Amino acid sequence: MNSQNNTEKVLSVRGLKVYFPVKKGIFKKTVGHVKAVDGVSFDIYRGKTLGLVGESGCGKTTVAKAIVKLVHAHEGEVICKGTDLLTAKPSKLRELRKHIQMIFQDPFSSLDPKMTVGNIIGEAVKFHRPDEDTEKLVLNYMEITGLRGEYYKRYPHEFSGGQRQRIGIARALATEPSIVVADEPVYALDVSVQAKALNLMKNLQQRLDLSYLFITHDLSVVKHISHQIAVMYLGSIVEIFNSKDLKNKTVHPYTRALISSIPSSTPGQKREEIILQGEIPSPMNAPPGCKFQTRCQYKTSICEKVKPELEPINSSSISSAQKSPLGASNLPPVQSHNSVSTMPNRNKHLQGNIPASELTHLVACHNWRSLPFNIDNLHFNIDKKAGNIAP
Amino acid sequence: MPLTVGLNHKKITNESGAPNNGHVRPADTTNLKNPLKTKIYKDFPTKCTDNDDLLLQIENLKTFFHTEDGLIRGCDGVSYSVKKGQTLAVVGESGSGKSVTAMSILKLIPDPPGKIAGGRILFKGNDLLSFTPDEMRKIRGNEIAMIFQEPMTSLNPVMTAGEQISESLILHRGFNKKEAMSNAVELLSLVGIPAPETRAGEYPHQLSGGMRQRVMIAIALACRPDLLIADEPTSALDVTIQAQILRLIKKLQKQFGMAVILITHDMGVVAETADMVAVMYCGRIVEYGTSHDIFFSPRHPYLKGLLRSVLNIDNEEDDLYIIEGNIPDPLNLPEGCPFEPRCPEKMDICTKQRPEPFFFGNVHYACCWLHA
Amino acid sequence: MNNILKIKTFYLFIISALLLAVISPKAEIDYISYGIFALLTLIILLISLAIYRHKKINATTIIKGTGELVWRRLAKNRTATASMIILILLSFLAILAPFITPHDPLETDWGALSQGISSSHWLGTDDMGRDIFARNLFGIRVAMGIGVTAVVLNTLIGTLLGLLAGYYGGKTDNVIMRLLEIWNAIPFILLAIAVMAALGTGIGKLILIVSLSNLMAFARIIRGSVMTVREFDYVAAAKVIGIKDFHIIIRHIIPNCISPILVLASLSIGETILVIAGLSFLGLGIQPPMPSLGGMLSNGQQFLHENLLMSIVPGVTILLIVLSFNLFGDGVRDALDSRLES
Amino acid sequence: PCAEAKEKVLRIGMAKEPAKLNPVFIPGIYGEAVAGNIFDTLVSYKENASMPTPLLASKWEISEDGKEYTFHLREDVKFHNNEKLTAKDVKFTLEAIMDTANASPSKEFFEPVERIETDGDFIIKLHLKNPYAPLMLALGSHTAGIMPADHVKQVGMDAFDSHPVGTGPFIFVEWLPDERIVLKKNPGYFLAEPAIDKVIFRPIPKPEVMAAEIESGGIDIAQNLLPQDISRLEKEGNLNVMTIAGLGNSYLGFSYKKAPFSDPRFRKAVYHAVPFDAAIKGIWKGVGERSYSWIPDGVFPFDTEYMKSRALPHDKEKAEEYFNELKKEGILQDGFEFSIYTSQNPHRVKIATVVATELRKYGLKAKVESLEWGTLFPILKNDSGCYIMGWGSVPDPDRWTYKIFHSGSTMNFSKYELPEIDEALDLGRSLVSSKQRGEQYIKVMRKALGEDYIHIPLVFKSVTVVTGKNIEGFTPSPQDYFHLVTEKRNVTVN
Amino acid sequence: MLNYTIRRLLLLIPLLFFISVMIFGILKLTPGDPAVVLLGERATEEALELTREKYALNSPFYVQYVKMMGNFFTGELKSIYYKENVIMVVLKKMIPTLELGLTALMLAIAVSIPAGIISSVKRNSIFDYTSMTTALFGISIPVFFTGILLIYLFAVKLKVLPASGYGGSMFTIEGLRHLVMPAFVLSFTMMASTTRITRSSMLDLLQEDYIRTARAKGVKENQVILKHAFKNALMPIATNVGNQIARLFAGAVLTETVFAWPGVGRLAVNAIFRRDEPLVFGCVLILSVIYVVVNLMVDLFYGIINPRIRYE
Ligand SMILES: Nc1ncnc2c1ncn2[C@@H]1O[C@H](COP(=O)(O)OP(=O)(O)OP(=O)(O)O)[C@@H](O)[C@H]1O
Ligand SMILES: Nc1ncnc2c1ncn2[C@@H]1O[C@H](COP(=O)(O)OP(=O)(O)OP(=O)(O)O)[C@@H](O)[C@H]1O
Ligand SMILES: [Mg+2]
Ligand SMILES: [Mg+2]
Numbered sequence A: 001m002n003s004q005n006n007t008e009k010v011l012s013v014r015g016l017k018v019y020f021p022v023k024k025g026i027f028k029k030t031v032g033h034v035k036a037v038d039g040v041s042f043d044i045y046r047g048k049t050l051g052l053v054g055e056s057g058c059g060k061t062t063v064a065k066a067i068v069k070l071v072h073a074h075e076g077e078v079i080c081k082g083t084d085l086l087t088a089k090p091s092k093l094r095e096l097r098k099h100i101q102m103i104f105q106d107p108f109s110s111l112d113p114k115m116t117v118g119n120i121i122g123e124a125v126k127f128h129r130p131d132e133d134t135e136k137l138v139l140n141y142m143e144i145t146g147l148r149g150e151y152y153k154r155y156p157h158e159f160s161g162g163q164r165q166r167i168g169i170a171r172a173l174a175t176e177p178s179i180v181v182a183d184e185p186v187y188a189l190d191v192s193v194q195a196k197a198l199n200l201m202k203n204l205q206q207r208l209d210l211s212y213l214f215i216t217h218d219l220s221v222v223k224h225i226s227h228q229i230a231v232m233y234l235g236s237i238v239e240i241f242n243s244k245d246l247k248n249k250t251v252h253p254y255t256r257a258l259i260s261s262i263p264s265s266t267p268g269q270k271r272e273e274i275i276l277q278g279e280i281p282s283p284m285n286a287p288p289g290c291k292f293q294t295r296c297q298y299k300t301s302i303c304e305k306v307k308p309e310l311e312p313i314n315s316s317s318i319s320s321a322q323k324s325p326l327g328a329s330n331l332p333p334v335q336s337h338n339s340v341s342t343m344p345n346r347n348k349h350l351q352g353n354i355p356a357s358e359l360t361h362l363v364a365c366h367n368w369r370s371l372p373f374n375i376d377n378l379h380f381n382i383d384k385k386a387g388n389i390a391p
Numbered sequence B: 001m002p003l004t005v006g007l008n009h010k011k012i013t014n015e016s017g018a019p020n021n022g023h024v025r026p027a028d029t030t031n032l033k034n035p036l037k038t039k040i041y042k043d044f045p046t047k048c049t050d051n052d053d054l055l056l057q058i059e060n061l062k063t064f065f066h067t068e069d070g071l072i073r074g075c076d077g078v079s080y081s082v083k084k085g086q087t088l089a090v091v092g093e094s095g096s097g098k099s100v101t102a103m104s105i106l107k108l109i110p111d112p113p114g115k116i117a118g119g120r121i122l123f124k125g126n127d128l129l130s131f132t133p134d135e136m137r138k139i140r141g142n143e144i145a146m147i148f149q150e151p152m153t154s155l156n157p158v159m160t161a162g163e164q165i166s167e168s169l170i171l172h173r174g175f176n177k178k179e180a181m182s183n184a185v186e187l188l189s190l191v192g193i194p195a196p197e198t199r200a201g202e203y204p205h206q207l208s209g210g211m212r213q214r215v216m217i218a219i220a221l222a223c224r225p226d227l228l229i230a231d232e233p234t235s236a237l238d239v240t241i242q243a244q245i246l247r248l249i250k251k252l253q254k255q256f257g258m259a260v261i262l263i264t265h266d267m268g269v270v271a272e273t274a275d276m277v278a279v280m281y282c283g284r285i286v287e288y289g290t291s292h293d294i295f296f297s298p299r300h301p302y303l304k305g306l307l308r309s310v311l312n313i314d315n316e317e318d319d320l321y322i323i324e325g326n327i328p329d330p331l332n333l334p335e336g337c338p339f340e341p342r343c344p345e346k347m348d349i350c351t352k353q354r355p356e357p358f359f360f361g362n363v364h365y366a367c368c369w370l371h372a
Numbered sequence C: 001m002n003n004i005l006k007i008k009t010f011y012l013f014i015i016s017a018l019l020l021a022v023i024s025p026k027a028e029i030d031y032i033s034y035g036i037f038a039l040l041t042l043i044i045l046l047i048s049l050a051i052y053r054h055k056k057i058n059a060t061t062i063i064k065g066t067g068e069l070v071w072r073r074l075a076k077n078r079t080a081t082a083s084m085i086i087l088i089l090l091s092f093l094a095i096l097a098p099f100i101t102p103h104d105p106l107e108t109d110w111g112a113l114s115q116g117i118s119s120s121h122w123l124g125t126d127d128m129g130r131d132i133f134a135r136n137l138f139g140i141r142v143a144m145g146i147g148v149t150a151v152v153l154n155t156l157i158g159t160l161l162g163l164l165a166g167y168y169g170g171k172t173d174n175v176i177m178r179l180l181e182i183w184n185a186i187p188f189i190l191l192a193i194a195v196m197a198a199l200g201t202g203i204g205k206l207i208l209i210v211s212l213s214n215l216m217a218f219a220r221i222i223r224g225s226v227m228t229v230r231e232f233d234y235v236a237a238a239k240v241i242g243i244k245d246f247h248i249i250i251r252h253i254i255p256n257c258i259s260p261i262l263v264l265a266s267l268s269i270g271e272t273i274l275v276i277a278g279l280s281f282l283g284l285g286i287q288p289p290m291p292s293l294g295g296m297l298s299n300g301q302q303f304l305h306e307n308l309l310m311s312i313v314p315g316v317t318i319l320l321i322v323l324s325f326n327l328f329g330d331g332v333r334d335a336l337d338s339r340l341e342s
Numbered sequence D: 001p002c003a004e005a006k007e008k009v010l011r012i013g014m015a016k017e018p019a020k021l022n023p024v025f026i027p028g029i030y031g032e033a034v035a036g037n038i039f040d041t042l043v044s045y046k047e048n049a050s051m052p053t054p055l056l057a058s059k060w061e062i063s064e065d066g067k068e069y070t071f072h073l074r075e076d077v078k079f080h081n082n083e084k085l086t087a088k089d090v091k092f093t094l095e096a097i098m099d100t101a102n103a104s105p106s107k108e109f110f111e112p113v114e115r116i117e118t119d120g121d122f123i124i125k126l127h128l129k130n131p132y133a134p135l136m137l138a139l140g141s142h143t144a145g146i147m148p149a150d151h152v153k154q155v156g157m158d159a160f161d162s163h164p165v166g167t168g169p170f171i172f173v174e175w176l177p178d179e180r181i182v183l184k185k186n187p188g189y190f191l192a193e194p195a196i197d198k199v200i201f202r203p204i205p206k207p208e209v210m211a212a213e214i215e216s217g218g219i220d221i222a223q224n225l226l227p228q229d230i231s232r233l234e235k236e237g238n239l240n241v242m243t244i245a246g247l248g249n250s251y252l253g254f255s256y257k258k259a260p261f262s263d264p265r266f267r268k269a270v271y272h273a274v275p276f277d278a279a280i281k282g283i284w285k286g287v288g289e290r291s292y293s294w295i296p297d298g299v300f301p302f303d304t305e306y307m308k309s310r311a312l313p314h315d316k317e318k319a320e321e322y323f324n325e326l327k328k329e330g331i332l333q334d335g336f337e338f339s340i341y342t343s344q345n346p347h348r349v350k351i352a353t354v355v356a357t358e359l360r361k362y363g364l365k366a367k368v369e370s371l372e373w374g375t376l377f378p379i380l381k382n383d384s385g386c387y388i389m390g391w392g393s394v395p396d397p398d399r400w401t402y403k404i405f406h407s408g409s410t411m412n413f414s415k416y417e418l419p420e421i422d423e424a425l426d427l428g429r430s431l432v433s434s435k436q437r438g439e440q441y442i443k444v445m446r447k448a449l450g451e452d453y454i455h456i457p458l459v460f461k462s463v464t465v466v467t468g469k470n471i472e473g474f475t476p477s478p479q480d481y482f483h484l485v486t487e488k489r490n491v492t493v494n
Numbered sequence E: 001m002l003n004y005t006i007r008r009l010l011l012l013i014p015l016l017f018f019i020s021v022m023i024f025g026i027l028k029l030t031p032g033d034p035a036v037v038l039l040g041e042r043a044t045e046e047a048l049e050l051t052r053e054k055y056a057l058n059s060p061f062y063v064q065y066v067k068m069m070g071n072f073f074t075g076e077l078k079s080i081y082y083k084e085n086v087i088m089v090v091l092k093k094m095i096p097t098l099e100l101g102l103t104a105l106m107l108a109i110a111v112s113i114p115a116g117i118i119s120s121v122k123r124n125s126i127f128d129y130t131s132m133t134t135a136l137f138g139i140s141i142p143v144f145f146t147g148i149l150l151i152y153l154f155a156v157k158l159k160v161l162p163a164s165g166y167g168g169s170m171f172t173i174e175g176l177r178h179l180v181m182p183a184f185v186l187s188f189t190m191m192a193s194t195t196r197i198t199r200s201s202m203l204d205l206l207q208e209d210y211i212r213t214a215r216a217k218g219v220k221e222n223q224v225i226l227k228h229a230f231k232n233a234l235m236p237i238a239t240n241v242g243n244q245i246a247r248l249f250a251g252a253v254l255t256e257t258v259f260a261w262p263g264v265g266r267l268a269v270n271a272i273f274r275r276d277e278p279l280v281f282g283c284v285l286i287l288s289v290i291y292v293v294v295n296l297m298v299d300l301f302y303g304i305i306n307p308r309i310r311y312e
Helices: A060-067 A090-097 A117-128 A134-144 A149-153 A161-173 A191-208 A219-225 A253-260 A301-305 A315-323 A384-389 B003-014 B035-043 B098-105 B133-139 B161-173 B177-190 B196-200 B209-221 B239-256 B267-273 B291-296 B301-309 B348-352 C002-023 C030-060 C066-076 C078-095 C132-168 C170-185 C188-199 C203-211 C215-230 C233-241 C245-281 C293-303 C309-336 D002-006 D029-038 D087-098 D135-140 D149-155 D157-162 D207-216 D227-236 D264-273 D276-287 D304-310 D316-328 D346-360 D373-381 D397-405 D419-430 D434-451 E002-029 E034-039 E045-054 E061-074 E086-121 E126-140 E143-157 E173-206 E209-217 E221-249 E253-258 E264-273 E277-305
Strands: A009-024 A029-045 A049-053 A075-080 A100-103 A179-183 A211-216 A228-233 A236-242 B054-066 B071-083 B087-092 B114-123 B144-147 B227-231 B259-264 B276-281 B284-290 B357-359 B365-367 D009-014 D057-062 D068-073 D113-119 D123-128 D170-176 D180-185 D198-203 D221-223 D239-254 D288-290 D337-342 D365-370 D386-391 D455-468
Touching (some): A009 A060, A009 A211, A029 A049, A029 A060, A029 A075, A029 A211, A029 A236, A049 A060, A049 A219, A060 A075, A060 A179, A060 A211, A100 C233, A117 A149, A117 C233, A161 A191, A161 C233, A191 A219, A211 A219, A228 A253, B054 B098, B071 B087, B071 B098, B071 B114, B071 B259, B087 B098, B087 B267, B098 B144, B161 B177, B161 B209, B177 B196, B177 B209, B209 E209, B227 B239, B239 B259, B239 B267, B267 B291, B276 B291, B276 B301, B284 B301, C066 C078, C066 C309, C078 C309, C132 C245, C132 C293, C132 C309, C170 C215, C170 E002, C170 E277, C188 C245, C188 E002, C188 E253, C188 E264, C188 E277, C203 C245, C233 C245, C245 C309, C245 E126, C293 C309, C293 D207, D009 D029, D029 D170, D029 D198, D068 D087, D087 D113, D087 D123, D087 D149, D149 D157, D227 D276, D227 D455, D239 D264, D239 D288, D239 D346, D264 D316, D264 D346, D264 D455, D276 D288, D276 D346, D276 D455, D304 D434, D337 D346, D346 D365, D346 D386, D386 D397, D397 D419, D434 D455, E002 E061, E002 E277, E034 E045, E061 E277, E086 E221, E086 E277, E126 E173, E143 E173, E173 E253, E253 E264, E264 E277
Parallel strands (some): A049 A211, A179 A211, B144 B227, D009 D221, D337 D365, D337 D386
Antiparallel strands (some): A228 A236, B054 B071, B054 B114, B276 B284, B284 B365, D068 D123, D113 D123, D170 D180, D221 D455, D239 D386, D239 D455, D288 D455
């Protein structure tokens, strides 16, 4: 187990943008872009989990895919081990690939049905560690993920969803990654199986000191596994907070609405109901200004014009934010202490000077201070210990 | 305003004995003094139900699938009942037979390989299993409607939303196309679709998942059924949309006084909506009771485990509770209690004999030898 | 019992290898016998493999590869099994032709023109006194050999094009599919006639032209399934691991697109044999004196009154071969049908 | 409809569609067969294939030296467009044939003609460079059908081809390619009014289909039937089957220049190796007569007996011997592969197949390539080595021999080249006396076929025509023509 | 939809260009001399040379190509054999081809679609087995074999139908009598494949969730099949039928050969054999264009029945 106070960043994402061109007309000209991811920045720390939640179509999967380079990112940086993955040379990239692995949503389509379990897991081993005894390693990973050794020669279709997800996890682990991007890994599973998978992932995190980017749209899942939660809406992160703050200390109206829509777990329990009207707008023609304005009941005129940036919620930032409410730099620059070289700051909004230890709770909303539910929730006495971990 | 449409239907069919479309409801001709009824009550678990409120009663329903690999008992002796205006939630793991039971009610089991092998489905006192296909057709969509799990594939891609809604109105209400279409538009606005006139003319692929599910609900509600079967109506949808849809169903249920069978595997949804709950495991009901019974005094080890393993934001535990093992292969179920291999409290008898229901009060029962 | 079976297939394999060694110098057209032999051996190997697997399954019951699953379905399908047996039988007849009939298919007997069924000529003789049965056997050999070879080639080329188009998409896709569209737009029979006229007739050319005939269908279907498979997460997983495109195609894409390829291939063998027979009927396929079923039929058409056997025998034989291949293809399709899978 | 019912229609099945109907362009017998009913020639061979009889020319004179021919035309002849036939039409027609610009296939038959002059409206004179015996044949063949000069000049040669106008018994109505050619009767025909109202020629390329058509009554006259169909139809007796000796020879030719075919021993070996007698009998059945020379029995010079004696019998040992000798000398390799080229005529394909089959027994890998004429011709011209072809139609020895054996001829596929032969052939053309000419041809045949075995003559195909019982007055012509109205006959349909 | 149509139409231009180049290329690769064919066996070398000159057979390929294309578009490309405008020649032959093809197609559609639907609905019934077996035979039996057997039976033995040939317009008794056998033979194959396609796509569609929805609505079974399932099955069927229509214009060479039917297929085949280069070029080009255009129309028809494309 690593120390609780580890604040080593293993992955820094800055100003990530992924646009998909929309082609129309006789000559299939590009008439616009789906701004699937529109400037997303976050850090992932060693041994910690960042949960990414949001509605369908808000760009969660695209973030994940951009990080592992399954889709081409338009702009931004993804720094791992001091190298920007997005601009890395192919040889370097291949080297880096083994540090970031991915677990997929659908346990049925993520395993090649024509390969045995051994081959599926062994593929990664053979590729990245060709000198070692593949079978031994594979059996080792199978054991870690709770798969019995005799499954080695079986095919995926002989397994249940939960077991398949374990195979997927074993495959991801086989390259000995430090970061695992998990895209809705428990979505397709039954409740009881979900619990198993989550326990396994947590367990593995502790044993192997893994960092997760855990994507889901289920807040109860994310609360359970994450140290820090980022809420995404239409390609942008609207709020990042410590998972312990989920219930009472969130600020953004969208986050609040998400939380309130979770059904309560016992009958007869009253809960605050903020049911969002309408659906998430198409990312192709997102409104200017705040993207959430179309569904926000607290909309003011500024929301229509200015896009809110993430700003910290804590005592120090409050004062600074009050002084210059907007445009303040929010995210700290990537620290150079952990072998991450200082990188050129291509994006203006990335510049800033807030120390990492103060990063606790960020929100992108113009009016968060005046929202009714924040009155009693907002306690600026941030738990120092948690703040240090940054989840 | 849109409500009047629905109310009118009700009047036509219920109050004037012979509805204008000429079809006679089985319920009107055969009254509740069905000779079979007393017998049913004798061994039916829900002993003290108020008879007059009883809308649907399933007794010992068996639906089997004769597949290449062998016999699958999709639902194996299921009994439950639904009262007028009540919500019955059916929960259970994937493959536990929730959908099969529901589809058996409407006799929509694909044959081959499926066959309803036994039992009775009494709807307003009449056994649906004895109905001819034509009689059955008149029940479907009219008195019992169903919403399916997959909003993406459950709508016909080459028909507009309006057409698909008006179809059942034309069928069961004898409307002409124009009337049906204007009713369809009203139904669309009833289920909360903005700009219903334009949406009525659109095809499923032009609608988002949430909207499609609303259209499905509109189709189901078109003839104001007495019973709505909603088979996981929200599991394919987003949390926010989920909440909207559930609220909509609840609202409409209240308005129309429908009974609802809500199939789900989300305990949260059950907690919020259900009056009665049936917990299924491997084609059987393992515990049955009011929502309060199920959540506050669960008896079956499976249910207990299930409730403990449920994720929720109030749960502060670090490690989640896990029911060990997997559900058994439906092709070779254990002889005794199907949960026995995973049961933390199993006994000798569990391997040998299938447990019968044991009652705790009037309705609440569990099928487990622990309570024998 | 299983042991016996295993030994039997093994010896079957050896025997057919020996047979080939004996026959091949005798056979005029060596590569046809090789083609047929390859097919036969493949079938026998498949059978033995299946038996072997089956045995294993009986032992452990759980291990089920998809191949085994497919085989089991195929074996359960009675018509498919029957057609397979017929095909194997026909292949054996074709391969063993010189041993089955004492007559040389080319030998003319001017004393026995256009005879009916007799003890020395089982199906009579044709207008040049040649034994119809012998000619028919050799005709089967040619038809099946060329048909299978052409389809194999067709499949290989079509698969390659479809793979490239489907996997890389974009411009590659556009270029390949447009070219195929052009190729496809020209009516095949005319193309075949023109090309045969251009290059001259001959088996090699026949195979070439026929194997280029169905490219569009193959490429289209394979492109479609590659595009589906390409989107599966396991391909993404392989990419995330860092595996190169070539290996992804070889290890993940091809094995998962094999079902439509197999189905299409087995369904198009029959069609291909028909096309070849049609070309021979038009006088463009196989050149005399080599016996061909289409040529025999076209010749027989002139003798409808005199000797119906001359058209009935090759006609029915074509029908039988094509029918068996089609039935077999249907069986393969049903067995590989993904809807039924798992 | 009532009038139509009485209309007498004769439907004729043809093995092949005519390529052209403009006599100047007509390349083969099918065009001639149709044109023979639309056009008339100066003289006629319709009734007697060896002696010319008057037709458009009522009489003619030939000068002593055989260099000047004078024809007196009938004065009562009108073209179908009502123009009167005059000497200038004849002059125009013959000159059109000789005009290089028209590239007439019949041009060479008029090669010796120096000039043509008219003498008044009804006398025409042909001046030759040298005596030329086959001239009358050339004038009598349907490719020398007389065209209306003014009309042709007006519409052009090509357009005339698709709408021919002649003086013959029938008037061209329409030509639907691959479907039918329709002619109607010319009521003012100068010989007699045709007894038939309408003639329809239908191209039916498949002989078995033709047989079925005549049987089912779809056509009234069928030609080029298969032997088996002929004997069957004959047996059934519902139809008239008429057979006469034909004039077309089929032969197996070898290259004179290309080894191993150029070695006479090879050719003899092939002759010995194949049982030609049996095979020809089996393939042609009743419809052909074994040939030993290029010149058929009925045509001078009569030398069949000698030629027959020079034919080589089927003798496997001799063949073996020759082949072994050749192999020993290295002229022939074991497993030598070659093609026997032939047209798509089913009989020829079969005999080629027999040859190929038999030769395989001696370790020669022969295969048959039966090609369409357009592909075949260039191959044959380039010295193919071994081929089976056929040729001939008009009853004069020159027709067969000159083209086939003269070293300057394009049809000399064997590339046979001997000065003595060329000389004899040239002489045979220019002599007038049949006897003297005959000697030349005997010389050629004996040398080429009796000694060199450059060809193996196979069969003179006889001509068989099957007609419905309701057809009256029709007889087949040796050239596969359909003569419907002549001074001696007027075919009719009952 | 409009954009889609326009784009597809624009794509035709390069497509046709390449097709024409390819046809021309094959044409020029083909040995054999059109002049020889034209002039026949007796032609002199001189005459041949003249003819080659006349039809520009001696100029460089690109000149010949440009000339041919130019002539084709100005309608001056004349068949060597027919001496008529190539387009006219083809159009004339199109009549018998279409009479035969469309009759066969109508027959095939009229039989196969109902048969396919019934088979899929009454799966594993006697009807299903019979029609599927027939269909299997239909795709397995060579057309020329069926043709021969029919001629033997109806023309030779029973003498009720003419053995072959074209009897004039199909709206006359004689024309119709001639049409019966070839149309049946041709339609048999079409029938077979359409029946199979119909059945299998209907079987697929009957499994769809929306069919279950329709049943749950209480829609009558025949409505479920015709309105819900068949409407969707139209798409694969349209592809199949469209393909057949497109091919149909090219004529059914084999059927036309067996029955001596004077259609486009035989025209093209004969043109190839006769080395009638302008006609081959024009004919194949026209047929290819028709093929491409018909396919385009099928795709557009798709657009009409499939709203997904219509609203693209
Ligand atoms: N390849 C692509 N081309 C065009 N648009 C795309 C592509 N991939 C994703 N998008 C669009 O980008 C947006 C974000 O998609 P993404 O899959 O990242 O959402 P998500 O948050 O993962 O949703 P879900 O919860 O449904 O998985 C969507 O509107 C989607 O339509
Ligand atoms: N058409 C069918 N053929 C064969 N078996 C079937 C068929 N439909 C259902 N079954 C079987 O019946 C059993 C019950 O299935 P059912 O669909 O009712 O489960 P469920 O509880 O609805 O699960 P889910 O939560 O996944 O919808 C399963 O074992 C399933 O395999
Ligand atoms: Mg996603
Ligand atoms: Mg279900």
